[in-house]
Structure formats: structure tokens, C-alpha cells
Amino acid sequence: MTTAAVAIRAWLVGPRHSDNFPYAVVTDELHRVGKHFLDGELVAALQQTRTELGSVPGSYASSQLLRAWLDVMLDKPDGRYCYHTYLALPLLPQPGQSDNGLTPDxxxxxxxxxxxxxxxxxxxxxxxxxxxxxxxxxxxxxxxxxxxxxxxxxxxxxxxxxxxxxxxxxxxxxxxxxxxxxxxxxxxxxxxxxxxxxxxxxxxxxxxxxxxxxxxxxxxxxxxxxxxxxxxxxxxxxxxxxxxxxxxxxxxxxxxxxxxxxxxxxxxxxxxxxxxxxxxxxxxxxxxxxxxxxxxxxxxxxxxxxxxxxxxxxxxxxxxxxxxxxxxxxxxxxxxxxxxxxxxxxxxxxxxxxxxxxxxxxxxxxxxxxxxxxxxxxxxxxxxxxxxxxxxxxxx
Ligand code: HEM
The missing domain is CATH 1.20.58.480 (Methane Monooxygenase Hydroxylase; Chain G, domain 1)
Incomplete structure (x- = not known):
């Protein structure tokens, strides 16, 4: 099992919190092999994280971030791969995002x-x-x-x-x-x-x-x-x-x-x-x-x-x-x-x-x-x- 999969498994059974998800070790692994080549056990660990997300404590912002990040990480296994997930656009603050239909700032x-x-x-x-x-x-x-x-x-x-x-x-x-x-x-x-x-x-x-x-x-x-x-x-x-x-x-x-x-x-x-x-x-x-x-x-x-x-x-x-x-x-x-x-x-x-x-x-x-x-x-x-x-x- 890769270090990244082990880290997620440990997080899942430990005092898990959306603020302390082991992002760095997972992105290091992704950079080592490429998103197209993520190991099956790592993908399974990410999928389990997504399934259990509802019961993971954490601030609203950190829970939203983890949800959005899993969404772009799992695009290929889910068959949803597209421009938005490739560029991880949901993770980047975009101009106009907070205008909420009001006068553009x-x-x-x-x-x-x-x-x-x-x-x-x-x-x-x-x-x-x-x-x-x-x-x-x-x-x-x-x-x-x-x-x-x-x-x-x-x-x-x-x-x-x-x-x-x-x-x-x-x-x-x-x-x-x-x-x-x-x-x-x-x-x-x-x-x-x-x-x-x-x-x-x-x-x-x-x-x-x-x-x-x-x-x-x-x-x-x-x-x-x-x-x-x-x-x-x-x-x-x-x-x-x-x-x-x-x-x-x-x-x-x-x-x-x-x-x-x-x-x-x-x-x-x-x-x-x-x-x-x-x-x-x-x-x-x-x-x-x-x-x-x-x-x-x-x-x-x-x-x-x-x-x-x-x-x-x-x-x-x-x-x-x-x-x-x-x-x-x-x-x-x-x-x-x-x-x-x-x-x-x-x-x-x-x-x-x-x-x-x-x-x-x-x-x-x-x-x-x-x-x-x-x-x-x-x-x-x-x-x-x-x-x-x-x-x-x-x-x-
Ligand atoms: C290696 C560089 C690039 C290549 C080979 C390339 C190629 C293409 C191709 C073939 C299309 C047609 C749609 C498709 O089948 O994909 C397209 C559409 C488009 N590309 Fe690029 N592109 C490149 C870089 C960029 C960059 C840096 C941007 C900036 C965002 C960009 C923005 C667009 C947009 C907005 C369209 C849609 C155009 C329309 O539908 O009128 N492309 N590109």
C-alpha cells in the first residue's frame, strides 16, 4: 500500500477532522505518478473518505474544501473527468464568485x-x-x-x-x-x-x-x-x-x-x-x-x-x-x-x-x-x- 493510502487509512480510524486531512502526502503521491495512474488502494481510501464525510467533524470551510478536493481527485474513477476538474477550478477563488447576483464589484x-x-x-x-x-x-x-x-x-x-x-x-x-x-x-x-x-x-x-x-x-x-x-x-x-x-x-x-x-x-x-x-x-x-x-x-x-x-x-x-x-x-x-x-x-x-x-x-x-x-x-x-x-x- 502506498504511503498516501496508509496515511488516509490512519486518518480514517484516528481522531479524524476535516482540518487535519493528510493532503500533502496525497498530493506528493499524485505528483510522483500522475493523476491518471493513482494506485487502486489510494483511490479506494479517497472514496471511503468521501462516503464518510458526513460524519467527519470540522469547520464549515474545511469540510467544504475537503468535499471539493475529493470531487476533483475522484473525477477519473467516477467517469466525470472534465475541464473544471482537470484545472481544479472549484478550489480556486474566482473573480465575481461572491457577487451573488448583486451589482458586480x-x-x-x-x-x-x-x-x-x-x-x-x-x-x-x-x-x-x-x-x-x-x-x-x-x-x-x-x-x-x-x-x-x-x-x-x-x-x-x-x-x-x-x-x-x-x-x-x-x-x-x-x-x-x-x-x-x-x-x-x-x-x-x-x-x-x-x-x-x-x-x-x-x-x-x-x-x-x-x-x-x-x-x-x-x-x-x-x-x-x-x-x-x-x-x-x-x-x-x-x-x-x-x-x-x-x-x-x-x-x-x-x-x-x-x-x-x-x-x-x-x-x-x-x-x-x-x-x-x-x-x-x-x-x-x-x-x-x-x-x-x-x-x-x-x-x-x-x-x-x-x-x-x-x-x-x-x-x-x-x-x-x-x-x-x-x-x-x-x-x-x-x-x-x-x-x-x-x-x-x-x-x-x-x-x-x-x-x-x-x-x-x-x-x-x-x-x-x-x-x-x-x-x-x-x-x-x-x-x-x-x-x-x-x-x-x-x-x-
Ligand atoms: C497547447 C495549447 C492549446 C491547444 C492545443 C488548444 C486546442 C484547442 C482545441 C482543439 C479547441 C477546440 C475544442 C476541443 O476539441 O478541445 C480549443 C478550444 C478552446 N480553447 Fe484551447 N488550446 C490550447 C490552449 C488554450 C489556452 C491556454 C486557453 C485559455 C483558457 C484555451 C482556451 C480555449 C477555449 C476558451 C476554447 C473554446 C473556444 C470556443 O468554443 O469558441 N486554449 N482549444
Missing amino acids: TAAALRCRDRLVAALIADTVRFASTGGEATTATLTGKRIRLGTRVLTPVLRRLGLTDDLGHDVDPHEVWQRVQSALDADERQAVALSMLPVSTVHDEHLFIRVLQAWECTFALVAVNLSAVVNELSQQAVAAAARGLDAATAVLRESAPLFSLLATMRPESFAEFRVYTDGASAIQSDSYKLVESLCRRPELARLHSIAFAAVPGVLQRVEQGQPTVQSQLASLPPTGGVDAQLTPAMEAFAEAIRAWRRTHYSLAVRMLGDQPGTGSTPGTPYLQQVRDIPVFTGGGRAA
Whole structure:
């Protein structure tokens, strides 16, 4: 029996409490073999923990964490493996999560995203510096430089540094970020790295996807605020909100350059175990898309929205969009002068994201199908050209 299975069995029969579950020993074991290769006895011990969870004492927060963590750990044995569990998204605090349908708090969402991106990318850079198979000093240096480009504006806004300088020490940056996190955030970052394999580059892949996820979640909060502002005819505020969303998308672009340092051979090695987990299931991305304007029926009734039932439901219930609010504004009110350029800049940032994503997919995937039941890059080529806004308002 593995040390991890023994530790869980001991916890199950000891004075068990959700605060003292042996997470570290289990994640160490997962990192040693990969989530796809967890030993049967360890899986059985995790399943038993889940079965007995109702009788385990502990604080509400620690019980919820253990439940969510078991849910992502047991996705493969349960046959529920997907994008959300692969990236352990339920464990990561997402921007907008606490808005509860009230007025979107964009400042809180930006802070939440920044704290998470700081942690995820500082961890990426730290891990990149530990080498891995076929990693050269040049490649590691490039990863540190690109990670630093993502981190610099984030750490500046968080008041953690003005300038990281040229000679960045990844461990020092990691320490600095870690010391600014609270205990829950530190634990979320540690528990959310659940690679399916032991391929070194999978760490980079997971962290970059997680960083984009919370960036899209922030952009969705920004767009919800823009929709509200337009409903109150606050055109200047709406334009500022769109500009903020554009800025964060542009600023995050080096995340793609960072991921482009992954070797296609490394990607090929671990993607055989990620079938069924695809970013086509990303709620945040589709929320962003559908808050700009209501997608065409053909798109709504395609695999793209079948993969995100919660977002599809919002659209079908008539979710207001930037485009629909714009159409109901009175003919005057600074729309052409203020909002049109902001919408165009935002649309271009989304188009740039799609172009870069497409190029990256071509490079990493070639003509292989996607993990989300699409033909792969032909699907991406098609969706790349979907208009972000259309002529229903005054900006295209
Ligand atoms: C190795 C890098 C990547 C490859 C090869 C890749 C490949 C693909 C493929 C083939 C699809 C089509 C759906 C499927 O069958 O899976 C897709 C969709 C998508 N990917 Fe990626 N991707 C990569 C990186 C990323 C990253 C870093 C993100 C950031 C979150 C991302 C976000 C998305 C989104 C949001 C979709 C859905 C697009 C839509 O339905 O319109 N991808 N990707």
C-alpha cells in the first residue's frame, strides 16, 4: 500500500477532522505518478473518505474544501473527468464568485484575479526553474522572462513590487507572493496542481489555463458592470469598463508566449490522458462571449454551448448584453464618440486572443482532433471569425 493510502487509512480510524486531512502526502503521491495512474488502494481510501464525510467533524470551510478536493481527485474513477476538474477550478477563488447576483464589484474582482494570477504565475516560474526533462538553461531563462512580464503589472497593482528588474530570482518572487497570500489562498494554490502525468511541462499548461480562466472570469464581471451601466445610460462609465477589460486582456497576452515555450512532444505525451477535458467547457470564456451579444442560433445550438449548459441557460433566459443595451440607448448620449472606440478596442483584443490561440493550437496539435470532441484546429478556424459585436448597435 502506498504511503498516501496508509496515511488516509490512519486518518480514517484516528481522531479524524476535516482540518487535519493528510493532503500533502496525497498530493506528493499524485505528483510522483500522475493523476491518471493513482494506485487502486489510494483511490479506494479517497472514496471511503468521501462516503464518510458526513460524519467527519470540522469547520464549515474545511469540510467544504475537503468535499471539493475529493470531487476533483475522484473525477477519473467516477467517469466525470472534465475541464473544471482537470484545472481544479472549484478550489480556486474566482473573480465575481461572491457577487451573488448583486451589482458586480469590479474592484474586488480585479483584486481577486490579481492575487490568483500572482500566485499561479509565481509558482509557474518557480517550477520552471527546477528544470525537467529536455529543459535547457536558455528555455528556463525565457520562461522566467515571460512569466515576469505577466507578473510585473499584477505585482505593481498589489503593491508587492514596482519593478522586478532583469535578474529575477524565481524563488525570491515566489516567497514574496506567498507571504502576501492568506492561508486559504496558499492551500488553494497547493491543492490545485493535479497533473494527469509526470511530464514537467504539464505544470506550465495547467497554470496558464488557470490564469486565463480567472482572467476571463474578471472580464465577465467587467462586462456585467458595463451592461448595468448602459441600462442606466452611463455611457462614459461603460466605455471605461470596456477599456479596463481590454487592458487586462492585452496585459495577459504574454501568458500565450509563456505556454508557447512548451515542447509539442511534451504536450503529445500528456494529452493522451486529458481526453474529455477541453476549454470548450470554459464557462468564463462563453460568458464573456455571450455578454457581448447573444450568439447566433447556429452557435447556441452547437457543441460550443452544449458544453456550457449554465451559460446556455442564461442566454436562453434572455440575459441582457452590451449589444442589446446599446440598441436601447437614446440616439444621443456620446455613444459614437465614447463607446464605439471602446467596443472596437475590446473586440480587437478578443480577436487577437483567438488568433494567438489558433496559432498555438496549430503548433501544438497539428491536424489532430481536439479533446472536446471537435475536429481540432478546423473548429478553431471557424470560431476565430465569429463577430464579437454586430451591427445591431452602432459599433461593429
Ligand atoms: C497547447 C495549447 C492549446 C491547444 C492545443 C488548444 C486546442 C484547442 C482545441 C482543439 C479547441 C477546440 C475544442 C476541443 O476539441 O478541445 C480549443 C478550444 C478552446 N480553447 Fe484551447 N488550446 C490550447 C490552449 C488554450 C489556452 C491556454 C486557453 C485559455 C483558457 C484555451 C482556451 C480555449 C477555449 C476558451 C476554447 C473554446 C473556444 C470556443 O468554443 O469558441 N486554449 N482549444
